[in-house]
Amino acid sequence: MKSSKINNLQQEIIVIGSGVAGLASACRMAAEGNSVLVLESASTYGGKIGEYTKDGFRFDKGPSLFTLPEILDELFLDCGKNPRDYYNYLQLPIVTKYFFPDGSELNAYANLDAFKKELVDKLDEKADKLDAFFSQIEKVYEFVYPVFLANPLKEFYKNIKGSWWDNLKILLKMEAHRSLHSSNNAWFEHEKTVQLFDRFATYNGSNPYKAPATLNVIPHLEHQLGAYYVQGGMRKVVDSLYNLALDLGVRFEFNQSVENIAIKNGLATGVDTKIQQYQGSKVFCNMDVNMAYPKLLAEQKQPRLTLKQEKSTSALVFYWGMQITDSPLDVHNVIFSGDYKEEFACLEKGVLSDDPTVYIYISSKVDGKDAPANHENWFVMINVPPDSGQDWTSLKEKARKNILKKLAHQLGDSLEDKILFEEILDPIKIERETSSFGGALYGNSSNNMFAAFLRHPHRNNQIKNLFFVGGSTHPGGGIPLCLLSAKIAVNGSKKE
Template structure:
């Protein structure tokens, strides 16, 4: 009889883990505390408007496609997506606008025309981002940092001779400020720190790897919305025999003589040959692993930023807006100081507006738009969130009005607000942090939990709170790294 594995949680990494283990011959059972799969990657409706709850950017689609291919399926039978011609529209309050075209030559020309920064500098920067990816991805994205062979293979040896070029000894802002003279362009490239909830003025310049994913490899949009990533992988998992139990929070991981051999759900024991935890690592140790040895150093690491999201049904079409839009703060340094040092929200926040109805018209009524309006905020440390929401909502609306020359509040037809408390309660993310531990120091990559337990045999980990990090691609890779450890 085949061996049984239990996966705790059906976030994107939990789904990927379940598919990979089932393909390896395990009988997989997934226990999910919610009534639906996907975790942050879910959807909801407000009247005639549809919204994706969480992640809004889709890169490295091949990591999704691979899950279908390893089961012998054609990805197109389940899931389709398109590459974006424009990655983002950028706006500054002085009236400056910039289109981040997916074509790097066109983007570089746009930058030179609009900002006066030589196109060759932009191309050089993106070439360096590709170089970082070539050197660092094999180490930090596709392997466990906690296994000796990661540091003794050929990829690692090549990197040892190039340490001065990998950005380990500079900050993201420091590197970008050396590369560009125009402060708006520095700000644009500093924004990529937010892709894993970090501060560009603290996080190492190695994170300048991120623009490569968006520009050189491409940003995409699932034809049925971001939630279709979840829906298609859930359907695949069911089709290959994975068993899902919803509304079934795990109460405890069973450990006997240092070996994980099951879980407790609703007071009942469910035995298994191995257990995979997709729950936030910090909350897992505080709850379902509270009787086990605690990795105190990891648990005490500072957490990433969180988000405040205003889901708005807007009864007007704005032709100047695209799928992804950024309205920049006039003082980026002060904004990040508020988030990470003052644990508060700056009065002039950078506003991100995601509008899926641009590509999926039925997400909003005709002539209307569904705005996923987000600002970066500190994680939950007991702030007065009701007061912060009230103030932030006013500042966000004023920011939009100044930048787009409109009166947006009069156009809001429906509204839902999500803050770090809600993110924490709905997704079990410690302190509502979106990406687990922060990456605000050069050792951050080494301060993430491994994809396995060094103390408990047959207990594995995947998801955004463990190696290699948060975001859809890294979550999928965490499941891949984990599954490759299992014979």
């Protein structure tokens, strides 16, 4: 029989999972004076924001790009702390270095004017059209952020300000009715520019040929609001939140996998792990909703439409300790495929293209401590479909061969003998380590114009005192949106 743990019975807030959204929810609830307990099935906090170290090398295991630092800063400030006492970040001069199959290269400079000049000089883009594009996506973001991203799904209409005519103009500019690719194709002269801006669909695991053009708010974040490097690596994001949580008195129990959320008369009353029952006055669930409903809420009505949505892509990541000093790469690099449409058609079919777009992240280029002298830490990633029973052993072998072939062609050098050691992350591991359905990185994809409205809201109307946070919930995946999900859920919880 399970023992029953009754800690501060009426006051205890239970958080299931310590991903970035679980940690943020715990901090916000603790800062309000609540007693908070986080139950985490893994042996450490952070979920997908992991770290891997070996032989003097350090690798960020998951995220590599940090945007909207003000959202993380705001969390510390709301909790009465100075964010700079916990973490810091800096802007890199080049956001991403792009490589195309014909051997050409392009730098996406952090300075927007320099980036636009690069697009004009190298790809014959028209300066006035680029200005119009960046101005339009800024306006759309300024509308979407308060109306949709920073507030509960159901309250979006309450946050619409201004005249109906102004709002109608913005709604048309959002271009939810057409695909990101079709919009980019109309904006830009050169197919390479189209490919470069289409790539932003992958920032939430979507397909630019299906996802709405509203996703053009993502390049606004990266190129107008800025992309940043967290000093000490991305793991510092969750280290800082964990330290904040401890300072606020949050308690953690690791290796505690929650198996059931107890519901009595439409009210969440606690959770069960294998060995123990915990009673709580409120429960925050940071487990992917696609897993939480069938596993923790099996007897409750399932949100069928949400669970049925197409999942986001997953990733194959090769962590390579490289004996190399003079690679022509920057911190963030994208080596594009020759046929982007075919690459996404393969992902749709659940298979891998022979010519994948390869993303390489080398943090040792900015932080020498991440690799021994004369070495580099390569994080080499391709987008892959979420797991649906594929033979990942053979897919990994095939991907590795194709990546090495592509890099040899692009960089003019065979790299295999420079790899000192290798570790691989695949969809099966992502699912096993973080309970994310099929290893999808961002929950559901945004591959149709309704997807954003079908993400799970911060609560279920049928169950009181239960809140949902994280990348599978509104407003979506990626660190900043996960942080917003926690803020929305905590604010919502105060109304119950």
